[in-house]
Amino acid sequence: MGYLNNAVVTVDAILTTKGRELLARNDSSFQITQFALADDEIDYTLYNPNHPSGSAYYGEAIDNMPLLEAFPSELQIMKFKLTTLPRGTAKMPVLDLGYAAITLKQGAQLAITPQTLNYLGNDQVFETSGYSATLGDVRLTNTFAGQGIQTESAISANANATETLGTNVSKTVIGTQFNITATTVNTLFGSNSQLRTTLTVTGLDSGARITIPVTITQQSLTLTA
């Protein structure tokens, strides 16, 4: 029989960089409507199901670990989300983008269609709510758009996704397919021949997450499978 832990823990929240940006917009985009839990910092290899003192001590090495304070960068926190799955799940959902890394030359286009493996007994490989994709530095693309999800919130999210006038900010879009067109702005490169950022894709139903590097270069398009 389960028991209800009714001890209320109070924690102070900080705004993320994205939160400050949306708050400054002074529109309806700063509206908290949902939450997620994450276990960043936890190393589950420390969990010991063979502890000689019994099951009460399996999580001994994790239970009282000190935690770091929150980072304001939305890209560096909430990396590993907790998810709700049926009891007896033996395999966790895993995302497959088809690429381990992306390298695009200036102006080149690429469409990415994520798939989720091990989700809902492999009945489907596309998540119903779609995926969110976050590009770490939106300056590196001329277009970065999501498509395939027609819910009101997804359409609104994509329509109001961050645009930049030259500031290094992230951009998050929602969809089942993501279209990227690399930037044609030469001045961004400066004396460098390449620009780099990351693409993080998260399954909105499964919580599965994958991050791959994105490189924009003046070389011809190469994709690493």
Next chain:
Amino acid sequence: MAFKRLDPEDFVVSSNSVTSTVWSNNTPSLNTYFTSSTQKEGTSGPYYLNVYQTASDSDSAAVQFQIAYGNKNGGGGVNFDSAVPNVSATTTIYGQYRTLVLEDENANFIWGTTQTGSANGDNDFYVISPERARYKQTLFPGSLNLSIKSANGVATNTFIELTDNSNMVALPTYYGTQRAYQIISGSDGVSYDGSLGYDTLVGSYGLFLPDISTILLSAYALDQNSATMGINLATVQTADTFGDNPTLLYDAISSSIAPNLPTSGNVFELNSQETLTSDFVFIRARNSEYNYTENPSFISGSTGEVIFPYFINNPQTFPTTIGLYNDSNDLLAVAKLSRPIQKDFTKEALVRVKLDF
């Protein structure tokens, strides 16, 4: 599912009042006072005097408050134009506060119940304005304790302690939309003997205006002798004359910490008040929720198998972080727990997240 929608009852808005001292380094009482000759002799000198907590050329020097002097007839200041009498920097200060406080160009400041000051109609006052960086919202009524002593040798050790009367009145006086309390002789918001705290024939010592963080001190009251509860400040009201009255009050405040005074006289205490509005968001994780994780150490290999077979039917997670999102899945705010919470199919979690604005 990784995201869970919040219900309307998960949000609670709460407002709390927070008070703190207005002086640098959270010093409860300002005990040392310095001015800047550069500022005093500059273009702002005729209008106000900056007061620092340390020597103005020190790296840690910060303006604590300003002293200004306003006179309805321009006395104590040099006329801007010799062809236009009775219009000086003190007139400007007077008009500034008359508009700000009284909102009526024909009104006079009233100290106490009916007194407007000296018979010649100067209706003059000193202004103490705490520097904006020292407080966040308003001054805290009842926190003012200011000792002043005549420093010009006119009086013999004349010394008074001033406070506002906020703890003696049920309701403040209102000027427009702002509160005003009378400044009286006493401490911590009350007079010493339960009386009004000032001579009714002279009027109060001024007005404490918490909403604009301003203290007005009646020059007429301070110029009285000890028989009528003044300190013989000897405000210069002569027309077309630089009276340097802010320095006069500055000397009266700074000299009040002279060693021959009572220990209790060594004070300029003033607190500010801020209303903090907090959003509380209740995060509820049911027993069947959030028992698996996408943490890479929870998974063995690249195909997604959980790391321990034990986790297949008895998964354990240790949430450390709560993310608050909008409909677009933008991470708006984040909260970290002080230690991991163990979560499994037999446990539920309830966390209250506080968002301050």
